[in-house]
Amino acid sequence: MSERLRTRDLAFLVAETPTSPCHNCTVEIFEPGDSGFDYDRLIELIRDRISFVPRYRQRLRTVPGHLANPVWVDDDKFDLHFHVRRSALPRPGTSEQLRELVARIVSRxxxxxxxxxxxxxxxxxxxxxxxxxxxSHQALVDGVQTVDIGQLLLDHSAEPKQLEPDEWAPRRTPSPAGLVAGAVRETLTEPAVLLDSLQSTTSAVLRTADASTRRARAVAATLARRRPERPTPISGALSQQRRVITVDTSLADHRAVRKAHGGTVNDVILATITGALRAWLMTRTESLGGLRKIRAVVPVSVIDEELEATSLGSMIAPHYVDLPVGEPSPLVRLHQVSYSFTAHKEGGRAVAANRLAGIAGFAPTTFHAMGSRVAFEELRRGFQLSVTNVPGPQSPLYAAGARMVGSYPVPPLLPGHPLAIGVTSYDGSVFYGITADRDRLPDADLLGTCITEALTELTEASGGRQRAPRGRRKPSRTGKASRPTRPGTPAPADGDDSGSTTGSTSR
Structure with a gap:
C-alpha cells in the first residue's frame, strides 16, 4: 500500500513558490587523498545505501478530485544519474566560484x-x-520516517562499510481509479486519514480566503494612495535568486569565550551572530534604523512527550530569543543572549549537545532540515530571523575513503525573510552558512566578514588570543555536511561540549 503524505508535509508543497523554494541544502568539502573518490564512486556509494531511505526513490501522486492527500509511490523510471549530477569549476576553482555555483543551484x-x-x-x-x-525538499525529510540522504554517505573510518546488495524493484504505480478507491477506503476505515483530508481542505479554503483578503487590502491601499510600509533590512519580498556565504571559525575560540564567561558554546555562537548583524547593519546607509533587537527563532532539541518524536531520539521545539543588536558591548550581548536560554536550560527538557552528538545515527544534515521545518511552522509568530545550530562529531568523517574537511548548512529562506543562518560544528571547527536574497541583500558578503570580526571581538574582550580560523581567515564559500545513520555512525570525541540550537545547550 502506498504511503499517504501527511498534512504537515503537504503544507511545504502548498506554500512553495518560485521565490520561496522549500528545500534544504548542505555543502560538504572533501579531500580525496588516495581514496579515488570521484563521480563513479559517489554513484556506487549512493546505490549501496539508498535502500535505507526508500522515499528517495519515490515520487508524489495526486489523488483525483483531491479526495485525500497525495501518496508516495515508487518511481518506476527512477534514474540515479538524473539525481546525482557532475559539475566542475575551472581549475583551480576558488571559493567565490563555488559560492556562485551553489547559489544558482539552490535558487532552483x-x-x-x-x-x-x-x-x-x-x-x-x-x-x-x-x-x-x-x-532535499522539506516535505521529504521529516526526521520521523525519513532522514537526509547525506547522513548515510559518511563513515567514521576511511574504510567504508560493506553492505548487502540492494535488489530494489519499483512497485506498480496505482492507477487513478486505484488512488480514488484507496482514498475512499482509508477515509472510511482510518480516522486519521479522514482528519488529515479535512485539515488539508480547510487549509486550502483558508489560504484562498487569505489570498483574497490580501488582494482586497492591496486594492484599498492603492485607491487610498497609501505609501507601503518600508521594510526593515532583513524583511521584505524575495526574488528568485540567492547568495550563499560560508565562514570557517575555530571551535576552540568559542570554547575559550564560554570558559571565561560561562554559559554554552551555543550562547557564544548567537552572540557572535548578534555582533555580526550589528556591525553589518551599521555599515548600511540606514545604520541600525532604530532596530535595537532582532527577534530570532532558534530550534532546540528537547525531550517532550507532547511533541512528535524523531527517529534520532529527541524532539525539536522552537525557542525565541531577542538578539540585542543595539547593545555596543560584546560581553553584555553575550550575557543577554545566555540569560534568554536560562529557562530552557533549567526546565529539564533540554538535550545537551554532547549527548545529542552521541546518539546512534545522529546527523547534522537531518537536524538542520528539522530545524528549518520548525521555523516554517512558526512563521505566524512574527520572528525576523531563523538560526539553526547543530553540533557535529569532533572526529573526522569519510565518504568512500575521502575525508570531509568542512560542512556548511545552506538554510532555505522563508517568505518575507531574506536572511537565514545555519551553523554546524565539526572536527574542531564551527562552520557558518548564510543564505541571503541576492536582490534584497546585495551586501550579504560583508556579513560573512562581520562573523569573523565579531568572534575576534568576543575572544579579545574575554582576554584570549585570537586564533586564525582553520583553512582561511576570510569567509570561504564552500561547504560540507553531516553524519551517517545506519551504515556508519561515527563516535564524537569524548566530552564534546560544542553546544547547539537544534542540539540544545551544553557544548
Whole structure:
C-alpha cells in the first residue's frame, strides 16, 4: 500500500513558490587523498545505501478530485544519474566560484514529477578538493520516517562499510481509479486519514480566503494612495535568486569565550551572530534604523512527550530569543543572549549537545532540515530571523575513503525573510552558512566578514588570543555536511561540549 503524505508535509508543497523554494541544502568539502573518490564512486556509494531511505526513490501522486492527500509511490523510471549530477569549476576553482555555483543551484526549485532531491559533485577546487552539494525538499525529510540522504554517505573510518546488495524493484504505480478507491477506503476505515483530508481542505479554503483578503487590502491601499510600509533590512519580498556565504571559525575560540564567561558554546555562537548583524547593519546607509533587537527563532532539541518524536531520539521545539543588536558591548550581548536560554536550560527538557552528538545515527544534515521545518511552522509568530545550530562529531568523517574537511548548512529562506543562518560544528571547527536574497541583500558578503570580526571581538574582550580560523581567515564559500545513520555512525570525541540550537545547550 502506498504511503499517504501527511498534512504537515503537504503544507511545504502548498506554500512553495518560485521565490520561496522549500528545500534544504548542505555543502560538504572533501579531500580525496588516495581514496579515488570521484563521480563513479559517489554513484556506487549512493546505490549501496539508498535502500535505507526508500522515499528517495519515490515520487508524489495526486489523488483525483483531491479526495485525500497525495501518496508516495515508487518511481518506476527512477534514474540515479538524473539525481546525482557532475559539475566542475575551472581549475583551480576558488571559493567565490563555488559560492556562485551553489547559489544558482539552490535558487532552483526541485522537479515535482520526480523524487524530491538532487546531489552535485563539484570538481576542480583548489588543492584537488571536491565539493558535494545535497538538496532535499522539506516535505521529504521529516526526521520521523525519513532522514537526509547525506547522513548515510559518511563513515567514521576511511574504510567504508560493506553492505548487502540492494535488489530494489519499483512497485506498480496505482492507477487513478486505484488512488480514488484507496482514498475512499482509508477515509472510511482510518480516522486519521479522514482528519488529515479535512485539515488539508480547510487549509486550502483558508489560504484562498487569505489570498483574497490580501488582494482586497492591496486594492484599498492603492485607491487610498497609501505609501507601503518600508521594510526593515532583513524583511521584505524575495526574488528568485540567492547568495550563499560560508565562514570557517575555530571551535576552540568559542570554547575559550564560554570558559571565561560561562554559559554554552551555543550562547557564544548567537552572540557572535548578534555582533555580526550589528556591525553589518551599521555599515548600511540606514545604520541600525532604530532596530535595537532582532527577534530570532532558534530550534532546540528537547525531550517532550507532547511533541512528535524523531527517529534520532529527541524532539525539536522552537525557542525565541531577542538578539540585542543595539547593545555596543560584546560581553553584555553575550550575557543577554545566555540569560534568554536560562529557562530552557533549567526546565529539564533540554538535550545537551554532547549527548545529542552521541546518539546512534545522529546527523547534522537531518537536524538542520528539522530545524528549518520548525521555523516554517512558526512563521505566524512574527520572528525576523531563523538560526539553526547543530553540533557535529569532533572526529573526522569519510565518504568512500575521502575525508570531509568542512560542512556548511545552506538554510532555505522563508517568505518575507531574506536572511537565514545555519551553523554546524565539526572536527574542531564551527562552520557558518548564510543564505541571503541576492536582490534584497546585495551586501550579504560583508556579513560573512562581520562573523569573523565579531568572534575576534568576543575572544579579545574575554582576554584570549585570537586564533586564525582553520583553512582561511576570510569567509570561504564552500561547504560540507553531516553524519551517517545506519551504515556508519561515527563516535564524537569524548566530552564534546560544542553546544547547539537544534542540539540544545551544553557544548
Amino acid at each position: 526549485p526541485l522537479d515535482r514529477g520526480r523524487p524530491l532531491w538532487e546531489m552535485y559533485l563539484v570538481e576542480g577546487l583548489a588543492g584537488g578538493r571536491l565539493a558535494l552539494l545535497s538538496k
